[in-house]
Amino acid sequence: MYNLIVDIGNTFIKYALMERGELRDECRAERFSGGALTAWLGGRRAVRAIVGSSRGDASAVAAALRGLGIPTLLFTPETAVPLGNDYLTPETLGRDRLAAAVGADALYPGRSVLIVDFGTAVTLDVVSGGRFRGGFISPGLRSRFRALHDYTAALPALGPCDETLPVGRSTREAMQQGVQQGLCYEIEGHVGRMRGEFDDLLVIFTGGDAEYFVKRIKNTIFADCDLVLTGLNRILEYHVHAEK
Incomplete structure (x- = not known):
């Protein structure tokens, strides 16, 4: 028996099956389909589910899951979580950011943690x-590439690369190194400042584009691309135990 975790991001919907706090399987889709979800589940039984969203269409997905016979918790700004919150506008705090924070606190209790999430936006919390405690939001890696193409007349549409060069020797290289190294310097600046604010700070990279930065930024960093899923599962279990 599993917990079904549904994380609706800006680009994809992630589904995950968790058992005793461990990730057993996951997949992603561009849009929700009850039939596709049922096919992916196969004979596996989800005894409960949680739905969190960064783009506002969680209610319909939660209703569809309940229609499939799965008791479902809809993660909203009013949902109680096992973590205090100093954010001045909690109603505007992204569900993914708070879920990642819950996940980090569950995995590393007692530690100060800086979570760097490389998604459509880059968030540091x-x-x-x-x-x-709060954090920072700036454009994500691919958003920066897209902006260079969309808001100039001649720059091409590019994506990230694995190569690190001391200087770009073509327009392609200049764009790739400029965007990626620029984001590296931005992250390193935040990490350095936060290490001065919080003792024994642990830095966690998560999100779809984290792979491009783990090797570029070396400073006691852990990569955990399932941090939001871990946090959503922790919130679901918190409510299950609260009901007993």
């Missing part, structure tokens, strides 16, 4: 003393 601090968890310390069992509380969400």
Whole structure:
């Protein structure tokens, strides 16, 4: 028997099956389909589910899951979580950011953690003393490439690369190294400043584009691309135990 975790991001929907806190299987889709989800589940039984969204269409998905006979928790700004929150506008705090914070606190209790999530937007959030302290938001890696193409007349549409060069020797190289190294310097600046604010700070990289930066930024960094899923599962279990 499994917990079904549904994370609706800006680009994809992620489905995950969790058992005793461990990730057993996951997949992603561009849009929700009850039939496709049922086919993916196969004979596996989800006893409960949680739905969190970064783009506002979680209610319909939660209703569809309930229609499939799966008791479902809809993760909203009013949902209680096992983490204090210092954010001044909690109603505007992204569900993915808070879920990642819950996941980090569950995995590393008692530690101060800086979570760097490389998605459509790059978010950096601090968890310390069992509380969400706040963070930073800036354009993500692919958003930066897209902006260069969309808001100039001649620059091409590009994506990230694995290569690190001291200087770009063509327009392609200049764009790739400029965007990726620029984001590296931005992250390194935040990490350095937060290390001055919080003792024994642990830095976690997560999100779809984290792979491009783990080797570029070396400073006691852990990569955990399933941090949001872990946090959503922790929130679901928190409500299950609260009901007993």
